[in-house]
Amino acid sequence: MSDMSLLLSISNHFDTVVRDPVWGDIHFDDSLADLIESSPFTLLDGIRQLGPVAYVYPGATHTRRLHSLGVYFVARKLIQSLLERGQLSFATPTGLRSFLVAALCHDLGHFPYAHSLKELPLTPHEVLAAELVLQDPLRDAIVECSADPEQVAAIIDSDRTNPKDRETLLYRKILSGVLDPDKIDYLSRDAYFCGVPYGIQDAEFILRRLYVIDDELGVDEKSEMSIEAVLFSKYQMYRAVYWHPTVRSGTAMVKKSILMGLAHGIINSDSLYGLDDAAFSKLLIGTHGEEFIPARMAHAGKFYPLIAEIPVDPANPVHHDLSNLNKRLEAEASLALAANVAETAIVVDIPEPISFESKIKVKTDQGWRDFSERSIIFKAAELEALQASLRKIRVFADPNVNPTLIKGLAKELLA
Secondary structure: OOHHHHHHHOOOOOOEEEEEOOOEEEEEOHHHHHHOOOHHHHHHHHOEOOHHHHHOOOOOOOEHHHHHHHHHHHHHHHHHHHHHOOOOOOOOHHHHHHHHHHHHHOOOOOOOOOOOOOOOOOOOHHHHHHHHHOOOOHHHHHHHOOOOHHHHHHHHOOOOOOOOOHHHHHHHHHHOOOOOHHHHHHHHHHHHHHOOOOOOOOHHHHHHOEEEEOOEEEEEHHHHHHHHHHHHHHHHHHHHHHOOHHHHHHHHHHHHHHHHHHHOOOOOHHHHOOOOHHHHHHHHHHOOOHHHHHHHHHHOOOOOOEEEEEEOOOOOHHHHHHOOHHHHHHHHHHHHHHHOOOHHHEEEEOOOOOOOOOOOEEEEOOEEEEHHHHOOOOOHHHHHHHHHHHOEEEEEEOOOOOHHHHHHHHHHHHO
16 A cells, blocks of 8 residues: 555544644544543543642643543654655554554553552553453444554553564554653653653654664664653653652552552452542542551642652662562551551652663664664663662651651661
8 A cells, every 4th residue: 555545544534623732733533533532531531640740740730631642643743754754664554543543542541640559469551451442432433443453452552462463563662662652742741731841852853753674663863862852851850750759758658558458458459440530539538447548648738758768779688678569568567666656657668660761773874773872871871870860768757757766767777
């Protein structure tokens, strides 16, 4: 099929327009417009993208639905750019449409309160999203979009059985990679609504410089600075926004309560699926017991203050154990016992490891080269150092406890 025919399959009759403060006009055809009005998709309107971040940056009230529309916008622009430059000779209209639907639906299974529930023993949100697109009403709506629900699910959930066709594999790598539409949107959107300058990406420039090499995305030399901008923006946004101490306090308080509730049989995991912020808030407020005191306080914006901060040392067995949620509960209980305070008065937080993706090929006069080998400031060691500088064990405590005592005990038991 000609590149023009393929372009028409994602461009013709895209007459419905949604106005977006970050990207401007976002275009849909009738079937895609119907999809974003489906009940599973509109549920995302009730989930804030950044959860407790709004307590630090009051403008950060944008939703998962708005983010999903932005990911779709970037994904469509990306595919159009590749088609216009003859980079998708093996593409099909159904595959292209499935990729756009996957971009729209990738967050359908996302939990409320940002990533507070991410480490809990729950089904990952990508798996939940893939399951949703295979069920009605989404399945029928996706078929109406001239897309394949099975292909959409395979693009969203990378743990599903590896597809044999190269088109689906490429779209999966595009949706989750170095310069993926998800990252380009959330960095730019989160920065915009937080009112900070760190995450803004030059998306138009990036999308003009992409190539397909060995069934993966590559860039030319002029785009190396775009990769550097994404990596450094991600570092800055984690430092200033996503892992701000107040945000981490709220996240850890909610996580502790839910984990204790699950461990004590006060709630069951099934009750945590399919919730928007309002339903999650009702769960936090309505679930009784001391275990939920931290969650109810966090919901009210009463976060535990930071008492102690310790850099993560991967070689330290104590720090290694804290990555296990049950071990973390034990450490919190030990601190509380030593301080003679309630177990719920102490919260220990250790952020999960993050990845600074840098595996991408760069087109040079000498052929294709790895970005990480060419980069001066973002080699593997430097990226590891960036992550290490961000990860800190933080101890938060109820404001009524003795902070000096808790700090001393934390240094003694956790350092």
